[in-house]
Amino acid sequence: xxxxxxxxxxxxxxxxxxxxxxxxxxxxxxxxxxxxxxxxxxxxxxxxxxxxxxxxxxxxxxxxxxxxxxxxxxxxxxxxxxxxxxxxxxxxxxxxxxxxxxxxxxxxxxxxxxxxxxxxxxxxxxxxxxxxxxxxxxxxxxxxxxxxxxxxxxxxxxxxxxxxxxxxxxxxxxxxx
Numbered sequence: 396x397x398x399x400x401x402x403x404x405x406x407x408x409x410x411x412x413x414x415x416x417x418x419x420x421x422x423x424x425x426x427x428x429x430x431x432x433x434x435x436x437x438x439x440x441x442x443x444x445x446x447x448x449x450x451x452x453x454x455x456x457x458x459x460x461x462x463x464x465x466x467x468x469x470x471x472x473x474x475x476x477x478x479x480x481x482x483x484x485x486x487x488x489x490x491x492x493x494x495x496x497x498x499x500x501x502x503x504x505x506x507x508x509x510x511x512x513x514x515x516x517x518x519x520x521x522x523x524x525x526x527x528x529x530x531x532x533x534x535x536x537x538x539x540x541x542x543x544x545x546x547x548x549x550x551x552x553x554x555x556x557x558x559x560x561x562x563x564x565x566x567x568x569x570x571x572x
Contacts, residue, residue, distance in 0.1 A: 445542070452539050456550065462504045463512065463533045463552040470499045470531035471554035474516060477563050495565040499531075508535060517553075520563035529563075530555040 473480050473495070480498045496514040503509045517530040534551035 445540075448540055456537050456539075456548070459505055459508060459535060459537060460550045460552065462508055463535060463550055464554075466499065466503055466508075466512065466514070467531050467533040467552040467554035469502060470495075470514060470516075470533065471529060471556040473499065474518070474529045474531055474563070474565055475556040475558050475560075477558075477560040477565070496568075511535065516565060516567050518558075519567050520565055521567075523558050523561070523563040525558060525561050527558045528555050529558050 469480070479495060480502055496516065497510070499514045500508075500510050500512050503512055512533055512535045515532045515534070517532055518528060523529065530553060532551060532553045534549055536547050537550050538547045
């Protein structure tokens with residue numbers, strides 16, 4: 396403690412040289428740039444990664460839609476000529492049967508779509524004649540990233556072709572029709 400110049404009153408403040416030393420250190424910390432890049436990266440990283448993974452997930456959805464479009468086209472062609480889609484390991488393909496939708500779903504290129512895609516034959520096979528439209532609809536419930544998984548979208552594709560046979564042996568409908 397230092398005595399005040401006017402009568403011995405104690406002064407409760409640090410000595411002037413300690414105060415200037417403290418201000419010098421605080422000023423140096425304020426001017427120091429260490430760690431700012433880490434803080435800036437932490438602020439930018441979450442939106443950046445959401446955008447990157449969103450683009451990748453949108454590409455995955457687009458690939459599934461493309462696979463489903465091909466599947467609907469192949470299914471409509473098989474139904475138009477009344478043929479069963481050959482599954483892998485099957486020796487020969489016969490006429491279409493009640494398993495038409497399941498066999499067609501197994502044709503999906505993407506592993507996640509195999510047997511999870513819903514194949515629906517919209518046309519009634521009992522009224523099929525040559526030239527009657529045969530419609531096959533393929534749909535799949537797509538779920539995005541876990542952060543926005545609560546907003547699933549339904550991807551679907553429909554293909555119609557003219558029947559080339561007078562009798563159809565496949566069954567109308569399918570799971571989710």
